[in-house]
Amino acid sequence: MQHLYTSEKAFKLLNGVVCLYKPSGVSLRSCRHNLLLKLCKDLNSLEVRPPEDRVVITGDTTKELKVNIEPSYADNILVVGPRYQSEDFKCIWATHLASRISGVIIMGINSGTKMVYQLDHNYPxxxxxxxxxxxxxxxxxxxxxxxxxxxxxxxxxxxxxxxxxxxxxxxxxxxxxxxxxxxxxxxxxxxxxxxxxxxxxxxxxxxxxxxxxxxxxxxxxxxxxxxxxxxxxxxxxxxxxxxxxxxxxxxxxxxxxxxxSAFNIEQALLNKHWNLEYILKNMKECNAMYKKLYKLPSFLTNTSFLIQKNKRIST
Structure with a gap:
């Protein structure tokens, strides 16, 4: 995280898909909620932009007016809350897993929501x-x-x-x-x-x-x-x-x-690793894999053996 000096730079990097491990007994909505809460906490712990001031003009309009720069309560963290909140993110999951099912889930963050949509509609x-x-x-x-x-x-x-x-x-x-x-x-x-x-x-x-x-x-x-x-x-x-x-x-x-699809359980991040540093590393790997998938003639990899196996069984 040393190369991320400001939260703005880190937020701009949060665009893509991530591979997470969903525990049993937890809904996907809860996973999404926990993920965004941890990302917001890490982003707010970095250097954020200072509150913007407001220009106040006072005095008699028939005379020379006074122009003052005062703090703006509309941009004060103590008034409006932390700089980054869950509502600032777009985040959806690919295939729905019921609460009793554990394992690999693919989450799309910000522009990654389009990638998740395309991934799911290729029927992996x-x-x-x-x-x-x-x-x-x-x-x-x-x-x-x-x-x-x-x-x-x-x-x-x-x-x-x-x-x-x-x-x-x-x-x-x-x-x-x-x-x-x-x-x-x-x-x-x-x-x-x-x-x-x-x-x-x-x-x-x-x-x-x-x-x-x-x-x-x-x-x-x-x-x-x-x-x-x-x-x-x-x-x-x-x-x-x-x-x-x-x-x-x-x-x-x-x-x-x-x-x-090509995302396996070895890539999936455990709940304890759902922080900004691990998410950015995982997102970089998953985005690279996503690009490779669409360069192949078939969207899926390492599954052609299933057709050959089915042929042997049928004969």
Whole structure:
């Protein structure tokens, strides 16, 4: 922060996108509120411009008037408040994450709001880790709900889970081509897949591009899901449906977003690092990555393997 002598210079640099880590149990509005409060506190701690004076003209209009320079209460910090306040910022988030979901969120600050809008309307893929527990069913399909059923789970084997994951991914691949209006076994579908990932034309249709069980320690398991247009209830119902297909009950215990397009969890700033210094460094890295994304023929990176994997499963 030594090169930022004034708050004006620092404020002008706050234009772009940042990658943050949202904890579970906290809403996006609260994250936005906390972020702006900390930025305002840091900006106000730097050197700010002095209060502007006002010109006061007094005396008889028929005679020579007196011109005095007096302090202006309309620009006094003790009257109008700190120089920088939350209302001075424009700040929006990309994809909405419910309060029970933790992980990567992308925030656009000032001119970065346009970047976030463009990012979200390119339908980027998100990667989630879904933590579940077998042998338990709750009313709201989450661990904090009322338990309505308990059952056995010791008969479930790793090969059964892997087979089910392949089936779900293959059916999702078929749905992918149906939304594109082509037959999955046709030459048109092959040529379409060669061009890159096939995305739905709207943001109302969830579509799974890849699903894999990365951890199975009965009764707990962890799924890694590459998905688009998802929402909280869909992810909860996905864990619930997997339990039913395994002839068992299952409840989601945690949901964490580990990747948003090319922005991953390693870049995300923790709550303790939401200050001006770390935000400016993170914004510089994220803005550079954002520019690289739009230079590529496909908006997403490191996801072409999903199409190839789907082809092997379908055959």
């Amino acid at each position: 893929i998100r990667t989630y880790h879904l933590h579940g527990q077998l042998g338990l069913m709750t009313k709201n399909m989450f661990i904090d709900g009322k338990v309505v059923e308990k059952g056995r789970y010791d008969f479930i084997k790793r090969e059964n889970v892997d087979k089910l994951m392949s089936t779900i991914q293959a059916s999702s691949q078929k749905k992918m081509f149906e939304l594109a209006g082509v037959d999955s076994q046709s030459q048109t579908a092959y040529e379409l897949a060669e061009k890159g990932l096939i995305r739905p034309s709207t943001n109302k249709e969830p579509l799974i591009y890849g699903i894999n069980c990365i951890k199975l320690e009965l009764p707990n398991f962890v799924l890694e899901v590459n998905i688009i247009n998802e929402y909280e209830n869909y992810l909860l119902s996905l864990v619930h449906e997997i339990g039913l297909k395994l002839r068992c009950s299952a409840t989601c215990t945690a949901i964490r977003c580990i990747r948003y």
